[in-house]
Amino acid sequence: MAPADDVTAIEYARTLITRAALIAEATRSFSDITAIMPSVAIIAPKLKELRGDAAYDRINLLALRNTRFGYQIDRWLSP
Numbered sequence: 540m541a542p543a544d545d546v547t548a549i550e551y552a553r554t555l556i557t558r559a560a561l562i563a564e565a566t567r568s569f570s571d572i573t574a575i576m577p578s579v580a581i582i583a584p585k586l587k588e589l590r591g592d593a594a595y596d597r598i599n600l601l602a603l604r605n606t607r608f609g610y611q612i613d614r615w616l617s618p
Contacts, residue, residue, distance in 0.1 A: 580605050
């Protein structure tokens with residue numbers, strides 16, 4: 540969560556606007572396509588492997604990398 544500490548309100552608002560446009564475009568582009576998103580790239584880590592922000596961030600990004608596309612565009616939530 541620490542990387543978000545330096546994000547300004549304006550940057551955050553721009554990100555939300557850009558993300559909304561991406562979601563709308565993806566919904567138009569993929570509305571009639573059924574896709575299976577890949578699962579996580581690693582097995583669940585042991586809690587002791589998550590100690591410290593740097594370790595947590597590295598493992599969290601690795602665990603989420605394969606699902607990030609669908610996660611970013613909210614595809615699984617669209618009708």
